[in-house]
Amino acid sequence: MIRQRIITLSWLTLCMLFLPGCWDYQKINDRSQIIAVGVEPTSDNQKMFTYTLQVPVFQQPGQGGTAPGSGGEEPTSNYHNYVISALSFDEAVSKAQTQSDKGLYLGNIQLILYSTKLSHAQFRRITxxxxxxxxxEKLSWVEFTSQPPSEVLAAKTDLTPADSFDRILSSSVKQHGYTVRTHLWEFWRDFWTIGRQPYGGEIQKTPTGxxxxxLVVPVQHNHCMELTPEETLYFNMLCRRVQxxxxxxxxxAESFGVGEVKTKSNLSVSMNRGRGRVLRAQIRINAVILRDESDGLVPLNHKDIKRYERVMSDQIKVQVDQxxxxxQHNETDPFGFGETLVTQNPRMAEYVSSRWPHDFAHATTNIQVEVRLKRKGALR
Known part of the structure; x- marks a missing residue:
């Protein structure tokens, strides 16, 4: 029995010697994870960019002092921004490394924040x-801002700014009708997809956060096109999903409120003799009436609900068409009508690649909106 125990212990000891990860262990305190990257052009050199690299700062309980690299001017913070001017991102990381005693790690980047002042070619180069x-990290969120990214990444937040932005953009927040969520790999894919232009959401710094x-779309002729939050909602109804x-x-002169809105859409392109291409969209919307025009004083009947559906359908149709x-005015197709045309007929790839911007700008539209409303009832 004793001999058997000795043999078992010897075998376990031998197995532990060959366990992976024992000899290349690196303490987490030796690493500094970059969690956000801001990019903006420099004023004196079009080939050089200003990069903002945000890293979290972990401090022990009761530890005072100032943030790393602050020179004693900033109070203690849970993050630090390295603002570096460089010709490339790798060069910026190398320069930031001279200011940090920890190894900079890129595997946990949550956010890429582009300045809208960058040109279309600069967006493609940096991406x-x-x-x-x-x-x-290829799953980083791609967002835009008309303000300096270095200022936006210094916004007042309870968490680090990158963590706060990631919390809103992640799936934990289901309401994304007024913005869009684009990953880095999706943004890069749309740069090379025939018949579609890349786009991303927008972040603005406010006095309180x-x-x-x-929504922001980089275009060829100028820097960027921007949509308001309300326009973004109808954009999402057209080519994404709203929930x-x-x-x-x-x-x-009246209005009514709807909630629990869910949408689906289908895009297609057809040919109308004598009128060129027709951009077709079928949008299906399901929602619940939260507030009627009488504020619940008059019960809604089936005829009233059908009228609400027509009113809502007409309003959405007008907004989407606008x-x-x-x-179309900027010959830019972020919706993917051109991509749909290639999917329907792969032989159209060369045509879409060369002529689609012009034909898209002169195409007519045919938008069909189907609305189904429900009412939960009223308390009396």
Missing amino acids: GEFMRNPRF FRVDG SISFNVIDG IIKKF
Whole structure:
């Protein structure tokens, strides 16, 4: 029995010697994880960019002092921003490394914040650098701002700014009708997809913190096109999905409120003889009436609900058509009508690649909106 125990212990000891990870262990305190990257152009050199690299600062309970690299001017914070001017992202990381006694790690980047002042070519160049870097997190969120990214990444938040932005953009918050969520790999894919332009959401710094809403599309002829939060809602109804959102529908001098809105859409392109291409969209919407025009004083009947459905359908149809025309004016298709045309007929790829911007700008629209409303009832 004793001999058997000795043999068992010897075998366990031998197995422990070959367990992986024992000899290359690195303390977490030796690493500094970059969680957000801001990019903006420099004023004196078009080939150089200003990068803002945000890293969290972990301090022991009761530890005082100042944030690393602050030079004693900033109070203790749970994050630190390295603002570096460089020709490339890798060069910026190398320069930031000279200011940190920890190894900078790229595997947990949550947010990429682009300045809307960058040109279309600069967006493509920088995004290409991120995608080619094997250490860069490809699931990072891509957002835009008209303010300096270095200022937005210094917004007042309970968590680090990158964590706060990630919490809003993540799936834990289901209401995303007024903004869009785009991952880095999706943004890069749309740069090379025939018949579709890339886009992302928008972040703005406010006196009390920040705001995440709106949509931004880099275009060829100028820096960017921007949609308001309300326009973004109808953009999402057209080419994405909207869930768990509430809003008011205008009915002349009155209005009624809907909630629990869920949408689905289907895009297609057809040919109309003598009129060129026709952009077709079928949008199906299910919602619940939260507030009627009488504020619950008069019970709604089946005829009233059908009228509400027509009013809501007409309003959405008008708004969606206006958004399409706004992008047609700039010969930019972020909806993916051109991509749909190639999917329907792969032989159209060369045509869409060369002529689609012009034909998209002169195409007519055919928007069909089907609304189904329910009412939970009223308390008396």
